[in-house]
Amino acid sequence: MVSTEQKGFDQVWDKALLESRVEGKVLIIDRDPDLIQAVREALKRQGQGFSAIVAKDGKSAEKLLRSEPVTLVLYNLKVPKASDIELLKYLSRSYPDVEVIAISGLGGEELQKIVGTKADIECIEKPYAIDGIVEAVKRALERQAEGGVLYHVSTGMFLQLIEMEQRTCTIRLVENSRKKRGALFFRNGILVDARSNGLRGEEAAYEIFSWDRVCLWIQNSCRTDKRKIERDLQAVILEAMRRKDEAAADDNKDQDETPEAEVIIPTEEVVESEVVARVKKRLEKETVYSNDVLDIREDTAWDSLLAQSSRIGAFFDAGELKVAYVDRGDINDYLLVPEEKTIVIAVDPKCPRDKFIKLLTQ
């Protein structure tokens, strides 16, 4: 089972970097070499996944935003011109998950008024100290993971919990293969918007929900209140699954129709996952693995029940869910062990239930 960890900045990001190889880029819109150098050095100290990229003006900044995984913009406005304000508005509108730190001769309040209060820009007034800017960058990155970091989770399962908890948050996600990234925006548990790889709204959400496993980190605020997704979360998840299945079916069809395609005969051998082998070994060791255990497998179909059960456990302050025993009134009963993918142990209904539970909770 996944666990939310709220640790210090360094620990959180070190682990995120280590486990999912998250990359974060800070886009500096400025020409001051001292500032660029100082921020680059500070990011180097934070972790290998962070780096700074530089845009000399708004136009090249827009280009970089489209092609690079930017998590934060550091914008030295000097005396703001109309084009600067336009760029700030564009950032707020098109990249609500990308935080902006503005360095300006204007006061923070004044700048907010010009750009619009929803823009939520952190403002550093001039004259500035390099250390102050570095601290602001660090704070902003820390804020993005203030609600915790989760590794290798199934998006659908986790996000239903966000909906149930009625949370307002921004969730940034990276697919485990590291090729895709996106952001989801929740207001009071309602998915209002999404952004991913040039897509926005429902289309972006379908893209994100088609990812199998992600690393995600949560910010306890949401900068967008415009509802770009009208359907509820369940409907979006189901539609994403439908599209995914359809795409997989099309791929298979294409493969079938290719005459030159090499025919690969699947082997009969089913590879047992390490976790399943570990659970099996534990039961075998205690000699309860006998006729009572009928099957052990990984099955994500139970993820939703376990995720919701975990939520109830948290509500009652009962601690982490260790194991669940389920009787559906059919020929088997089931022991469910929360792991990355739920481990399902089909057992004889007459098995020594308490012995199994004791073993699996140890």
Next chain:
Amino acid sequence: MISGFTATTEAMQGLFKDILGIRGVKGIMVFTRDGKLAFKYFIDPYSFDPEQKDWWGLYVYTLDGIREAELVFEHDRLYIRRAKEGYLFVLASNEAPTPMIRLNCEILMSGDGDGGNQKGLSRFLKDKKRLG
């Protein structure tokens, strides 16, 4: 809690007297099949209130088809038992004798059959339906 159901609260407490008397049992909740909290009783006052959470309905919906479930957490466990007209949730510490809880729930459910002479939980849930 569902309004109009208060009249039967005392009777419900009486019905669950045996379960609530088991060492380690912390409380009981009864949900209707459509996920509405019909009854709750906690031995120690808790700071939380189940009624403030609206995800019970989805949970009961997810439980559909499950006759019995036992969720074992780090400190406590939740025993869930399907009744004819709803679900019974028993919250207990991990030290509580779970076979006793199961047995008492079984006894309670045995009066909850399809016959006209219902003595168990359904009688109250049916009352609630009339009241509601």
